[in-house]
Amino acid sequence: MNPQNDGRKLYQKVVAAISTAIQSGTYKPGQRLPPERDLAEEFEVSRPTVREAMIALDIMGLVEARHGSGIYVTNRRPEGAVAAAAQDLDIGAFELTEARRLFEGEAAALAATTITDEELAELDVILADMAEENVKNVSGEKADRRFHVAIAKSTRNSAITLVVETLWDVRDKSPLCRTMLERSREVGVRPLIDDHRDIVEALRTRDPRKARAAMHHHLGTVIENLLTATELEALQRAQMEVAAKRNEFARRAAI
Template structure:
């Protein structure tokens, strides 16, 4: 009979009393796993506990676990094998310290807060020519998606045009820096690469809804459309690894069929 796992009743096993305002939960979990590696709890080649078990045992969400594993993966401590789990590839020394960068989840949360308000302000300020340019960029996003590459020039241009339409230099600078962080953070680049491998692309319909809301000159509608778009981005990132696993299984099945076809056994 399998053991029934009971979720912890407290908020998180990772938060000592009085430290709720400290580092992010994923960093605390990454440090805990880091210390377990240093202490010899795992050896090279061992598989870490499944994501679901780590989430339950530590009283955190699955996105938190995923961010912690990505932080260790970026540092070359674990390797995530699609459909199998995270395996230890290197044991850190006592003097090593885990390093952290902004994650894709943190970045998207910040964009949701900032760009939602930017869209509302842009709706009250945008010119007809700029609204026409937003529509053109939506069409360009669709073309880039058809090429199935990892280019996001049109996506970035779309969001930066909205930033400029706010006529607010501080907002323009903030949003530009968020996009620069998206390109420079190793943690963020890794998860975005996984998302691209899982065929996760900018959703044309979401961008079209944002463009239409801004053209309507309705700030509340524009804010809602942008927040819905970026909330969906969070969902896409969360399920990127699961979708990648499905695609990997399909590739394996196609390869097996090809081998049998070549030997005349099918």
Template structure:
């Protein structure tokens, strides 16, 4: 892997590093119980920045392949399975694009079939999301309940299961969680207002308005993901320059 690849803002770069580390563990270069090389050494060996290496080690830790010990480093816990499945398989961009396809139409279908009881539940979910003093988990629970209730209101089991599968992937992804936490801290009121608008469209039982409201919400999410990718690329570039500066002046 060369330095040119490291210039890419793609969030998939750390996965390439993780895949290479998995190959090395399988080949016996890093035996079970052994300490992995330091982040700095891996960064130099693989031609990527230390933040990219850190993301790769985090992915391996989530898979249960390594254990990262504060102040000590990463240690190999077990050999990777032949076909490892990582909770971070789906990127935030892939996920929000899929949600845009499914949930916009799900909202349209729900608007035509939703019951008063389900509308009351959506009201409760919005009230939970409205609590500024609530934890991220409280907000996440309200958000999940809102979208799962809307999916159930479609009266279409295939649609409901598809939406639920997307949300399961979302909840398992550490990358998605990190971006969601950032989104809540930056765009709390905007996100809340979007869900208020979705609820108003469902209360009006207006399929066109409901579809448009959900699409606007998810298109805003796509913009946030793009901004996060851009910020990460800038941060990685700054880290690389800082390392180069440190190596140069240390001479």
């Protein structure tokens, strides 16, 4: 069931194939979908792509994580409506962060050759703001965005700055990406201060290779944390359900 190369994003192809299978009755309401690894092999895509597809299907109400045991079909919708909904969800957090890792790594390498002491001092201030936002649990990662855009600006290349700002705009506006990041925040994922500090220190050495490596490491860690957070979501939901059942049992036992 290898998705065709028809211009759609990979996760959208997986969503379309699974929603069609649900519509045709191949997967019935209440049925458990195959494990993530099996779906990745079937569609010849990465596990992060399957994860994005599962979250998209969840958002659309077609599937749900149940009792920590996997992803289950909830209902059926007309195929056309599903396809439109998948298109509306736009880009996912894995795909976006992969693009950022490639592009911002090179931006950091160039910035290492052009950044000024004043701009490095500005990054130190933004780091402090980022740490404060983490403590206060401020959503939106505004300081995080300022940090990465400041590095782009220090390249003295307006096209690079535009691309970095555009990637952040997509991050904030895409429903799928926003949902994935919100779910990550719910399980405790926050901007990594140490990673950002390592980027600043690499820039301070004016070494392009160190700056590139620091940025690659940081955004690679973001992808790993997204994987962990979305994987934990099903378990966390199951734990909440168990806790609710325990409370209900205790209430009945006290009667």
